[in-house]
Amino acid sequence: MARPLRIAVITVLGFLLSTLVDLAFNTESELGLDTLFRIRGPQTTPEQVVIVAMDEASETRLGVGQDLTRWREFHAKLLDQLHHQGAGLIVFDLQFIAANPSVDPTLANAMRAAGKVLINECVQKFRRGVEDFYGREECSDHNKMPAISREGEPATTLSEQLVVMRKLAPTPAIAQAALDRAPFYLINDSENASIRESWTFYDALAEAPSLPVLAWFYYQPASSDYPVNQPLSAWLTEQRRACANASKPDKPSKQLICAGDSRYLNYYGPPRTLRMESYADVYEGKVEDLQGKVIFVGRANRQFSPGKSDFFQTPYSDSRTGKMAGVEIMATQFANLLEDNFIEIPVAGWLISCLLGLLIALLLVGFPGWPGIVLSLLFTLAYAGSAVSLFAQRHWWLPLAGPLLMQLPLSWLLSLAWSRYDLMLERGRILEFVSRVFPQWVGILPAAPGQWTEAGIAGTEKDVSGLCLATDIEGYTSIAAEHSPREMWALLNTYYQVLGRPVVSHDGVIADVTGDAMMAVWFDAPANKQRHAACLAALEMATAVESFNSSSNLAPLATRIGLHEGELTLGSLDAGTSSHYRAIGDTVNIASRIQGVNKYLGTRILASHSIAAHLDGIVSRPVGTFRVVGRAEPLSLVEIVGVKHSSDNPQNPMHAVFADGLAVFQEGLWPEAAHLFQAALALDANDGPSRFYLQKTLHYSEMPPLAWNGIVVLESK
Structure with a gap:
């Protein structure tokens, strides 16, 4: 492509x-925006904004409980305190719907005396008639009346899309005493949705401004554009309706009026980040520094209480901070207007x-x-x-x-x-090349693309530092004598497929297959990675051969495996008119000798000590030092036992006893060694190395070697 x-x-x-x-799960808001808020953290709040919280402490001290109408007898004195301290504007996040004739006149007089009190209008939202109802605080169930009349049979089901919003006016005495009023609507908190944006104008309510917008216009210095013979709320509605025919607004106030009907709130932090004073403290005159401040009065618990109503999720909400009170959200929108710092x-x-x-x-x-x-x-x-x-x-x-x-x-x-x-295409090109130049290699090329390209297929030879794995079939000559060549061909064809898969899956390369032996190599990778891959391949080969033997109708092919690392030469050997790729070097010969030691020890996988002695994730155990046929230098060998599944994997008790026996054996303490090897066999009667060393120990007890250095000499392959 x-x-x-x-x-x-x-x-x-x-x-x-x-x-x-994002459309399905609102991820940009739920994860993106909320994460940005949390990374940014709390911000400095404007000092002009103060919340007077009708909190739990005030409920107890004033003895009013949670009935909002009982608070009204205290609102008059609260207004007197605020007016006396010179508050710039007082905004009640309360609707004053239900009349309380005993206290309403006093409260109305206090509002007139203050001359700067704004109140909240109740907004109710109905969906499908009265089946779904939303409202805050005093917009409660006793005000839930049918917003529309149903026509037809009583059982008629209204459309899900039918939505109605309406305002409920405050009691007349208080409505007339207040400076102005406007709605502030939030979705019902039972929906558990986060409040991220808030309305500036309610177009569904005849373009009515929201209460924070109304408060901002009253708090700003008087403009010649403002009316003198009507409330600002009515004038703002007129201005909003005239936006369609107006030119592009050039003033911030005009931009606010004619822009969209909502803005994203720039929260200053979790609940109670804005300055918040207890209602009872302000009522009793204990709070100062309210000169020129905009005071928002409303229900706001100082301690998180999940059972309270009129509390909402915000981007900062969690189990520690709890939800935010509606009055705090109202004050946040006003603060954003004041500083002109909404989220854009x-x-x-x-x-x-x-x-x-x-x-x-x-x-x-x-x-x-x-x-x-x-x-x-x-x-x-x-x-x-x-x-x-x-x-x-x-x-x-x-x-x-x-x-x-x-x-x-x-x-x-x-x-x-x-x-x-692209790699598979490249492999196809390589296979095509090999089939033309080295046709004898096509059947045994590794499945993973590109492995032999670095070895230099196009060249002649390459010296590498690698690791060699050698295998051999125990008793192969006897097995071959009992079967026809065709039967052996079919058997070995399947056997080498089984044996080769672990090599290829662990990034090895099959370098040679001759009769009953196979040679695989790892190179051009970090040493530990090569060692780990080769050990895993050897373990998987042993398991695969066991499965193969159990399913085969012919004689089992017991496989011995040896691992050694060192210098290798990978290259082409010319024989007559043919060329054959091989891994050449002493490392290959030593790996073959190591696999032969399995015959003496009764093991399946042996490796030189450097390969697995300190390899994480592989279980191994030392099995001694040997001098094999054809080599003067001794080899320290380990048995590859298995894969370590956890860091606290307990050691095999038999291995510990064997290790003690091997140590005293190498010191020439024959009776002690024999005792320990017998103890190891008591734990595992099938342990080949313990049986081998017990026989050696008993032999040396009768005929001690003339010069003992702890090295076992093997006389044959």
Whole structure:
């Protein structure tokens, strides 16, 4: 597939995935925006905003409980205290719907005397008549009346899309005494949705302004545009309706009136971040420094109580902070208006996602494989850092969840899939080349592409530092004598397929197959990685051979395996008119000798000490030092036992006893060694090394060697 097409596919698929997931799960808000808030942390709050909290302490001290109408007898004195201290504006997040004739006149007089009191209008939202009802505080069940009349049979079901919103006016005495009033609607907290944006105007309520917007206009210095013969709320509604025919607004106030009907709230922190004073303390005159402040009075618990109503999720909400009171959200919107620092979306999110996806695709296609993945990761992290910085400094909200969680991983998957596809094409070209130049190698080429290319198929030889694995079939000559050549061919053909799969799956290369022996090599990789891969391959080969033997109708092929590492030469040997690739060197011969030691010890997998003695994840045990036929230098060998499944894997008790016996054996303490080897066999009667050394010990007890150095000399292969 051409590069431009790949770039287009990665860009489009990444964008579509992030968009669809966001539409289905609202990920940019639930994860992106909330994460930006939490990373940024709390912000400095404007000193002009103060919340007077009708909290638990005030409920107890004033003896009012949770009945909001009982608080009214204290509101008059509260207003007197605030007016006396010179509060700039007083905003009640209370609706005053139910009349209380005994105290309403006193409260109305206090409101008139203060002359700067705004109150909240109740907003009720109905869906499908009265089947779904939403409202805050005093917009309670006793005010839930049918918003529309149903026509037809009583059982008629109204449409799910039928939505009605209405306002309930405060009691007349208080409504007339207040400076002005406006609604402030929040969704019902039982829906458990986070409040991330708030209305500035309610177009569904005849373009009515929200209470924080109304408070902001009253708090600003008087403008010549403001009316003198009607409430500001009515004038704002008129201005809002006239926006359709007005020119582009040039003043902040006009922009606020004519812009969209909602803004994203820039929360200053978790609940109780804004200055909050207890209602009872203000009522009793214990709070000072209220001169010129905008006071928001409403229900706000100082301690989180999940059973309370009128509390809402915000981006900072968690089990520790709890939810935020409605009056705090109202004060937050007013503070945002005051400082003009709402959360803004500077560029359409879809456009940023497209550009980001395009740049990621260019990096992945331009730098195939891991370089492209690393570069795209660094680029995306740089973008994420910029998004966090711009959110903290300029309150800009850029997409975060989609690029990091959807676009980038999907782009990686597509890039890796194409890389694998390209490798398979390359393997096809290699196979075609090998079939023409080295036809004898076609049947045993490794399944993983590219492994022999580094060995130099196109060249003649290569010196490497590698690891060799040698196998041999025990008693092969006797088995071959009992079967026809055709039967042996069929048996060995299946056997070498079984034996070769673990080598290929662990990145090894089959270097030679001759009769009953196979040679595999690992090279051009870190030493520990080669050792670990070869040990795992050997263990899997032993298990695979056991399964093969149990399912075969012919004689079992008991396989011995030896491992050694050192210098190798990989190259082509010319014989007549043919060329054969082989692994050549003393390392190959030693690996073959090591596998032969299995015959003496009754083991299946032996390796030179350097391969597995300190290899994490592999269980091994030393089995002694040997001088094999044809080599003057002794070999310290270990048995590869299995895979270590956990760091606290207990040691095999028999292995511990054997190790003690081996130590005293090498010191020439024959009686003690014999006792320990007998103890090891008592724990495991089938342990070949213990049986071998017990026989040696008994022999040396009768005929001690003339010069003992702890090395066992083997006289034959």
